[in-house]
Amino acid sequence: MKRLPRHMLQVLVGAVMLTVLLSGCGNQAGGKTGQTKPVEKLTFDFPVAVAGPLAQDMTQLVNEFNQAHPDIQVTPVFSGDYGTTMTKVQTGFKSGNAPDVAVLLSTDMNTLLDNHLILPINGFAASKKDQQWLNSFYPAFMANSNLNGTTYGIPFQRSTLLLYYNKNEFQKAGLNPNNPPKTWSELVTDGKALTKAGQWGLEIPTSGLTYWEFQPFAIENGQNVVGDAANKVYFDQPKVVQALQFFADLSLKDKIEPPGLIGWATAPDDFASGKAAMIYHSSGSLTQILKTAKFPVGVAMLPGNVRPGTPTGGGNLYIINTRNKAREQAAFKFVKWMSSPDVTAKWAIETGYIGTSPAVYETAQMKKYLQATPQGDVARQQLQYAAKELATHDGQEIQQILSTACQKVLTQNVLPQAALTAAQQQADALLSKFKD
Template identity: 40%
Template sequence: MHAPISFGRLSRIITAVALSTVLLTSSVFAARPHASTVNLTMYFPIGVAGPLNSLMTRLVADFNDTHPDIHVNPVFAGDYVSASAKAQAGISAGSPPDVAVLLAADLFSFTDEHAVLPLDKYFTKKELADYWPAFLANGRLHGHIYSIPFQRSTPVLYYNKAMFSAAHIKKAPSTWAQLAKDAQKLTQRDSSGNVTRYGVEFPSDGTVYWMWEGLVLETGQKLFNSTGTKVYFNSPGAVKATNFLIDLSHKYHAMASGVLPWGGAPTDFTGGKVAMIYHSTGSLSAILAAAKFPVGVAFMPKDKTYGAPTGGGSLYVFKGIPASHVKASVTFIKWMTSPVRAAQWSIETGYVAVRKSAFKTHAMKVFAKQNPQVLVARNQLKYAQAELATHQDQQIHQFIDDQLDAAISGQSPTKTALQTAQQESNQILSQFGK
């Protein structure tokens, strides 16, 4: 039995490490950018995978280099929900960030707190007209525009072209009926009847309301009113959309049942475990990079009409910051969403470039030639509508997400579930309705 390392030695090691780190801290805390420039704090979330963090850092560094009088400090604040929580916490503590990329659909939460500034007066009509209207829609309230689109997306249908040709399917489905049929054809089972490959996957954990809104829009049903005081969760269109999802699993047996994780869908797709997935355009780059087969991108198939929600983050500027910061923030926003930067952000991430003129840039033209998939999302914008945005939107989102989970996992019948979500939402929204 060899002698164990004694605690005397251990405690000496711990003390040494502790002391040296305390010394180290003092130097870490010291570093700060120099004065006389306007220092802006920008919160940003990550909606998509790792490289985005470094891309954002690079973009902001470029801005700082070309604008000696402004220094933007980017703060990665987690996913959308935590980033929003951070900003809100900062607001209530009286120390908001200057500018932040936050969920476009959170608009009412910020205006209810009187926390964000209208931005339309800093932009010319012509400038505003260059942003896709479907993207600007989530920023509009009472004749003002409160947020400028930045990393915006919309769901599309990804499909595995190799599997399609192996199953002799010529093109992507364009209707719900066709989707169900193709998905059945693409589903494979082993000798004992266990499914080895599903036809389609519609992820349903977390913020399932988002893509589900697309299905509802396809039935010709709107989901909420423009002042954010009413939702239509129990409408016939919403019921039909939900039942379609359930049918994919339980009637057509072409989709795994239960609540399926958002992050798992692209992994399943690129791993060849499923032939089609509904997912955000924001995942396009990652999917193209990981897939070992030709990837097709199509509109979300239609029921009565094509339809899709927009999603993702817009840039907000916060109240209570000095005028010089507001000015600098607007400069920053204009730079970040300039055609060249919008194109760059789109190319490197897969988000849809937020301005029409970005598609006229050289870089985007070259990229679109090699990856025509990026144009699908742009073309779908014609049918796209604002993401579900209401007062107290996070809670409303939670209500509908919970009940959709309940319906999808078979806990309660569709109608009951949607009725519950409707009632819960009414209760909250009635506090805001005038």
């Protein structure tokens, strides 16, 4: 083997030394500031009107996360209502372009699982601290977030129905503005006292998610329309039939509600304009109702019958099955941050949604808010009486079956027993393909 000329050997040795020196500098820099990590870029699908103020609030929250996590950059995508967002996620999953995180209805969990769209949160919560976080949420919200001991959705913008009432109109009608109706019979009595020319005593939205507005009455009568199983419903049970009769009688017999169907957005508008003295609406509407009403607004738990009750509602944070482990881990960090007490408190104050864990109500900002706005605490107090929202396999189809049955009773002179018997048969046929 030939020896290299002396001058070439010197050049080679110098190059090796320079390489070692530069490598050492790099290691020192890495020891001080950390190796440069690849930035995980995530997409977050969120249901809200793009032009709405909540889109701006959400963008601000996401920006705060990005600033605090330079190795993760989340882009929020505002996708319209829940239905539109669900369709977008399903379509994106099939085409390989799914978001990494999405807020979808808590009741979509079974459908998302049936289509392999979401991942179990337990698989990411490895540490003791993660487990404590996972167990920190209100049990009422976890009823639509767990399945067989596994958590698939993290409560985020969750709600219940509430009774909103006009305190001025209560006073004019000779009713105590600090004593809203607590029972079905009191609801009818007060509603009649408040019904007059140009004003209905009560409005309950019925044109959209009618099943949700009806479900409290079933719960309050002692029989929820759904249990723990995702392949069974209880539409035709006697207590549910009785509840639907009372629900329909509010307009058809007692005449404290307008005839026909009432739009979801119509009720709060009629309340603010004085066309309705009481309304049932989501706790998530609280902030907007307080802004638009020009009178003292009372907020109360829903009147009960054999018991108080309401279904929960609203959306969960889901980690989408993107099959990219690094992005899925980053998505878990984002979900944890978004559901932390301080962030959740900020979102609840902006919207009226319920803080999803007791820790939210220990934050300084939430305590300050409730001192100024005590109405904001009613939904949380009602959680002790809350029950599972209607959620099954093929959930949206099952919900529509019950909504249609309710609407037939309200508008087509169909008897509750007949409508619910037919609804039970339709639901049983649809759910029969899903075994225990």
